[in-house]
Amino acid sequence: MDIFQQTEALLQEVQEAVINNPEELEAFRIRYLGSKNKLKDIFAEMKNVPNERKKEFGQLVNSVKQAAEEKYAIIKEALESSATATAGQDIDLTLPGDVVTLGARHPIQLVKNQIIEIFKRLGFVVEEDREIEDDWHNFTALNMPEDHPARDMQDTFFVQVNPDVVLRTHTSSIQVRVMENQQPPIRILSPGRVFRNETISARSHCFFHQVEGLYIDEQVSFADLLQTLDFFVKELFGKDTRIKLRPSYFPFTEPSAEVDVTCFICGGGGCNVCKHSGWVEILGCGMVDPKVLENCNIDPKKYSGFAFGMGVERITMLKYQIKDIRLLSENDTRFLSQFRAAF
Ligand code: DAH
Secondary structure (H helix, E strand, O other), X not given: OOHHHHHHHHHHHHHHOOOOOHHHHHHHHHHHOOOOOHHHHHHHHHHHOOHHHHHHHHHHHHHHHHHHHHHHHHHHHXXXXXXXXXXXXXXOOOOXXXXXXOOOOOHHHHHHHHHHHHHHOOOOEEOOXXXXXXXXXHOHHHOXXXXXXXXXXXXXXXXXXXXXXXXXXXXXXXXXXXXXXXXXXXXXXXXXXXXXXXXXXXXXXXXXXXXXXXXXXXXXXXXXXXXXXXXXHHHHXXXXXXXXXXXXXXXXXXXXEEEEEEOOOOOXXXXXXXXXXXXXXXXXXXXXXXXXXXXXXXXXXXXXXXEEEEEHHHHHHHHHOOOOHHHHOOOOHHHXXXXXXXX
C-alpha cells in the first residue's frame, strides 16, 4: 500500500467507526484527533511524496481530518442530548401530581343553553345563520325600508365598499331566511351574535348575543304568545315569576310589546337590580306584521304568528347580578372560573 492508499484506508476507517458511548467517543478522539493521532504519522510522509502530487496528498489528508472532526462533533452532541432526555426519565414517583383545573362554560353559553332547552320542550327547533347580512334580510324584509326612521333604533355597522352588506344588528334576520325557505308550521329559535355601533360602556357593547323566537301557523294568536312567554319565564326564573306586557313598537310586529318579569332577586318588593320598581324588562315581542309574511312569500290571510327577541347578556347580567357587560367578553379567568359549578 502506498501512502495514498493508506490515507484512503484511514478515511474509510474514520467513516465506519462505530461510536455508541462517551468512552468510545473519547477513544475515537485520541486516535484521530489527539496529539499523537494516526494522521500525524501519515503527514510525516509528505516529504517522500513527489512534488507534483504534494497538493493532492495534502487535500486527501485534510479530508480525513475534516471527516474525523465532523463525526466527533455530531456524535458528541447526540450523546449529550440523549443524556438529558434520559435524565428526564428519572421520575420521582413521590412528587404530588399537577392539579388539573376543569374548564367552565361561559355564562353566556350557560344562559343561552337554558333558554334553548326550555323552548325545545315546546317544540321549537334551533336555526342559526350568518353574522354578515344583506340589507334585505336585516332591514327591508322586516318592514324597515331604506329611510325608515326605525333603522335609527339600531346603530349599524355597514361595510364601506358595499352599503348593502351589514353586520347583523339582530337575529330577526334569521326569521326572514327561514320563512323564505320553509312553509308553516314554523317554530324556530335563533340564537346568535349581533353587532351595533354603540359606545362601549358598562351597560352596552358593540357586540352581544340574542335569541329570537318565531312561531307561524294557522290561527296563532296573541294568547298563544302570552302562554308561551309565561311558561318560559317560570322555567327560567322560577314558578312564582309573573309577566307584564307594555305596549311598544317594532316595525316587524303589530301589535308589539315589551315584556317585564317580576324581579327574581327581590320577588317584586324592590331592590337595586329592578331599580326599586319590582319589575325588570327582559324581551320584545309581538304578532308578526302581515307585511313581513308577505315579503317572505307566506300568505298572511292563511297564516299568522308571533315573534320575540331577547338579549342574552341582559338576562345573564340580571341572573348573576353582573354589573359590567364588558366582563362577559374580556375572558378574565378570575371572573369566568366563578361559573365552574354552574354546568
Ligand atoms: N329585533 C329586536 C331588537 O333587536 C328584538 C325583537 C323585538 C325581536 C320584537 C322580535 C320581536 O322578534 O317580535 O331589538
